Amino acid sequence: MALEADVTVEAHNTPNETGTPIMAHPPDVYSDNTLQEWLEAVLKSSNKAIKLDFKSIKAVGPSLDILVKTSSQMNIHRPVWLNADILRGPNVPINIAVNASRFLSLIQEKFPDCTLSPGWSTLYLPFFPNKTYTQKMVEDMHSLVGNLPQRITFPIRAVMARPAWPHLSWLLSQSDRYSLTLWQGKTDPVTVDDLLFIRKNSQPEQIYYDLFEPVLTQFRDLASGLAV
Numbered sequence: 001m002a003l004e005a006d007v008t009v010e011a012h013n014t015p016n017e018t019g020t021p022i023m024a025h026p027p028d029v030y031s032d033n034t035l036q037e038w039l040e041a042v043l044k045s046s047n048k049a050i051k052l053d054f055k056s057i058k059a060v061g062p063s064l065d066i067l068v069k070t071s072s073q074m075n076i077h078r079p080v081w082l083n084a085d086i087l088r089g090p091n092v093p094i095n096i097a098v099n100a101s102r103f104l105s106l107i108q109e110k111f112p113d114c115t116l117s118p119g120w121s122t123l124y125l126p127f128f129p130n131k132t133y134t135q136k137m138v139e140d141m142h143s144l145v146g147n148l149p150q151r152i153t154f155p156i157r158a159v160m161a162r163p164a165w166p167h168l169s170w171l172l173s174q175s176d177r178y179s180l181t182l183w184q185g186k187t188d189p190v191t192v193d194d195l196l197f198i199r200k201n202s203q204p205e206q207i208y209y210d211l212f213e214p215v216l217t218q219f220r221d222l223a224s225g226l227a228v
Contacts, residue, residue, distance in 0.1 A: 002049035049079035064110035089120025119155035133164035
């Protein structure tokens with residue numbers, strides 16, 4: 001239903017930094033695909049929603065300028081989700097989050113017609129003790145975005161979601177504009193049982209899924225049975 005891509009600036013934090021938004025995930029700082037090129041290709045070849053995941057605050061302003069210009073020329077006519085990890089989350093030893101106030105203010109100023117996707121930086125190591133989202137984390141997030149006008153979907157690392165469900169459920173209850181997007185790291189041991197638990201304890205429109213196979217298909221088949 002959506003195409004997601006990571007955005008940073010060319011040669012980020014090097015002497016060759018240009019400020020041009022490119023499609024790359026750290027530690028990569030070069031790409032053969034700029035945001036402008038990516039947007040044009042997606043808009044011409046697909047009807048799917050667009051999700052941009054910002055890896056650097058430096059990329060946000062120039063990227064939003066490109067979105068504004070492109071939308072005036074091509075009519076985007078689809079959901080646009082703007083994502084960044086703006087708070088420090090579970091198991092992260094140092095703060096690597098994108099500047100929260102700057103990220104949110106730039107969106108209000110330049111491209112408010114979007115769905116916000118503000119998240120927490122996370123780290124998960126299989127076979128090691130791992131903490132999960134806390135009540136303070138979700139309260140801190142709500143205090144940042146609670147008064148904003150946009151629909152908001154919070155990206156939640158799926159393997160951490162069930163242990164944190166009391167806190168995540170509280171967050172969902174704060175606004176009918178809120179939803180969660182459960183995402184899976186490539187090696188995260190997400191279980192269908194955990195996903196079904198969340199499905200049974202929430203409304204369908206409150207949860208989006210960004211999962212790998214075979215978990216996605218297994219969950220989708222079983223969740224469809226619940227719906228019947």
